[in-house]
Amino acid sequence: GESVGLHLPTLSVQEGDNSIINCAYSNSASDYFIWYKQESGKGPQFIIDIRSNMDKRQGQRVTVLLNKTVKHLSLQIAATQPGDSAVYFCAENGAGNTPLVFGKGTRLSVIA
């Protein structure tokens, strides 16, 4: 299920299920998008990226989907594991090498 916490949206999933984390981005000129994972007390860690000339990209257990029409990005995690529990951020890079702008984040909790 999905619930809205005080600070972050939270997604709770059973271990082994697939997770889908969504993100709405703001700048229609953005041409590069990244998903980062952040564990408590650590810096953001790169998961996967996608450029605006693609609508899907797959990595190991992760897939990113990009819908430019509605400015929506999603991260799919297959067979979610307890180690996937973290806060996930999407980030966009406006056209050109402008600094990454981060979204608010979603907390993923994996129930063993």
Place this chain on the structure above:
Amino acid sequence: DTGVSQDPRHKITKRGQNVTFRCDPISEHNRLYWYRQTLGQGPEFLTYFQNEAQLEKSRLLSDRFSAERPKGSFSTLEIQRTEQGDSAMYLCASGRDNTGELFFGEGSRLTVL
């Protein structure tokens, strides 16, 4: 470990004191970024360098904040006359030209009492 080092990892200071954070980026990266992150929020861009040139500093939160990268390698972020509202995690990231991916350090957590 991404290869980006930040020091110190934790800093507790009294209001009004100055603090300085250091970042050592991945050696072959020419771009270096500073972000600030408060609890429950995503990282907020502050400033960045391409080699030793500071290309954007208008997002620094006030004139109490300054950053340097004198030789195009390590960088420092200084906060003068700290206030309680400066309490946050200060993140450094580095990257290459023509790629968007940023590699983040573990951050320097500042607590202002």
